[in-house]
Amino acid sequence: MTTTDHRRASADDPRVMLDEQVGVFEPIPPYPPRTEREAEFYSVGDGELLINIGPHHPATHGVMRVVMKLNGETIVDLDPVLGYLHRGVEKLCENADFHQTIAYMDPLEYVSSLFCEWPAVMAYEKLLDVEVPRRAEYIRVLTGELNRVSSHLLAMGFHALDLGGLTPILYSFIERDEIVEMLAAITGQRMLFNYFRIGGVNGDLNHEFMSRLGDWMSRATEQVEANVGLLSENEIFVRRNRDIGVMDPETAIKMCWTGPNLRASGVPFDIRRAHPYSVYPELDFDIPTRKEGDSLARYLLRIDEVKQSLRIIDQCLHQMPDGPVLAKLPRLLRPRPGRAFAAVEGPRGEYAIYAVSDGTDQPFRFRIHDPSFLHLQSFGRLVPGKLIADWMTVNASLDPIMGGIDK
C-alpha cells in the first residue's frame, strides 16, 4: 500500500482514499489524557493495577469493555468503554423513510424489541395526528407485556448464570421460548418482530397465538413460581446479592435511572402510571417497589413485575374490543414540520424517541434514548470498594443490553 503525504488507501478498498490514519489504540492510553477524569483514572497509585475486562467477556451481556482499577481484589474505580456495537442507528434512521426506521429499532434491545418499536411509532403518530384503533392499542399492550415477561425471565436466568448457576437459565428459556414462539405466530419472527406499524400493528391476533397463549397462561404463574424457587431460596445466591450495589433513591433519580432498577430503590415511578399512554389507564395493576436498592431487590422486583404483567395480559384478553388493527395511512408519509417526544415503560426503563420532522418523508432528527445507557453509567458509583466478583452481580442485576447502549 502506497502512502501519499497525508492520505492513504483504505484497507477494504484501495480505490478509496482516507484523509486521516484510523488507527488501533492501546487499551491503556499512551496519548496524553483528554479530560480531567481520564487523567485521574489512568494515574495508577501504589499497589494499584489496571485490568481490562471484555469486550468479549461472557458476563458483559454483549460487547462491552470495562477498564478496572484494582487494589488486590478490591475495585477502586472503573471506566466502561463503549462503542464496540455502535452502528449509527440514529444516522441510518435520518436517511431512511418513516416506515423503514421501525425495522432499525428492533436490534437495539434485542430481547425486548417491541419496546424499541413502540416509542418510534408513538412519536410518528403524534407528528401525523393519527388516531390508533383501540383494538390495536390492546394488541400492543398484550404483546408488549408478553415481551416484558420474556425479557425479565431472561434477566433472571442470566443473573444466576453470571454467578455460576447453570440451571436457572435452562428453566427460564423454557418459558421464554414458549412466549417467543407465540409472538412468532403473529409477527412472523422469533426475536426481531418488526410488528408495530404507524397507526396500529401489522396483523390481527390469530388462532395459533390465542391457543398457545391460553395454554401458557393456565400454567404460567406456577411455572414462574417454580423457577423463582430455584434462586430465591438459594442461600449462595441470596448472600452474594444482598447489600451489593446499593443505590439510594435520591442518587438514583439524579443518575437518571428509570424502570425496575429505580423502583427497587424505592421510587414508585412508572411511565405507565406517571405519564399514561396507550390503554394503560383502563387496566388495573400495581407498581411494585422495594426499599433496599441492592442487587437482590432488583432481582426480586422483576419477579413482582412478571406477576403484574400476567395480570395485565389477563385483563387485555377479557377487555379486547373488536375492530380494525391498523389506521388508514398513505404509503408515503410526509408529516408537517414539527417535533414529537414519546416514551414507554420497557423492561429496563424508559425507552424514548425524539423525532423532528422537516416536512420530507425522512425524520430530520431521530434521537434514541435508552435506559441501559444510564444504568451502566452508575457502575462507577455502585462497585468501588467491593470485590471484582461483585461486579458481575451488579452488572447482572442492572440488566444492561449493549445493543441499545451502543446504538
Add this chain to the structure above:
Amino acid sequence: MDRAIRQRLEERFGDVLAGPVRQRHDETEIRIGPGDVPDVLRALYDEPTFGFQLLADLAGVDTGDSMEVVYHLWGASSPDWLRVIAVGLDRDAPRVPSIVSLWPGAEWLEREAYDMFGIIFEGNRDLRRIFMPPDYKSFPLRKDFYLPDDAARSPGAGVRAMEATHAPRNAPPGAIRRVGGQAGPR
C-alpha cells in the same frame, strides 16, 4: 395539553424565553438561550410549583443553521413532558453550560452529544468520545458530516441536499455519491 403549566412558565420565565411557549399533544416546549440553561433548569428542578426532577432525555440537534440542545423533563406537577430547547448555538463553536451539577447522570448524555455533534458542555469533567474511537475527527450526526471512507458508498450518503452542500472544501471530487451510485457534482 396542560394550560396551567403554560401560564406558570410564562409568568416565571417570561424574560428569558426566546419565543412563545408551544404546546402540542402531551408536550410543552420552551426555548431559551444557551447561557440561561443552568438557571432555568435549576429553577424547574427546585421550585415546588415546577418540581421537574426527572431528566428524561438530553439530545443535540443540528438544524443546518445552528445547533440546539434539547432537554426533556418530567415532573409530578404537570401531566406533560416539558421540552426545554437551548437554541442558537454557534454552529462553528457550539458551547453550552453543563448540567452535571444538577443531574450527575447527564454526564454520559452530554458525552454522547459531544461525540455526535461536537457540542462543548462547559463544566463536564469527562467530555471525551464515547461511541466513536478516540482518534476520530468528525462529528457524525452533524448535517455537514462528510463520510470520508467506505461509508461514502452507502445508499444513504448525500441523500439530503444539505449534507452535500456542506461537504468540506478539500473533499476529493466525486467522493460524495448520490443514490443509484452516481457521483456527486464535480
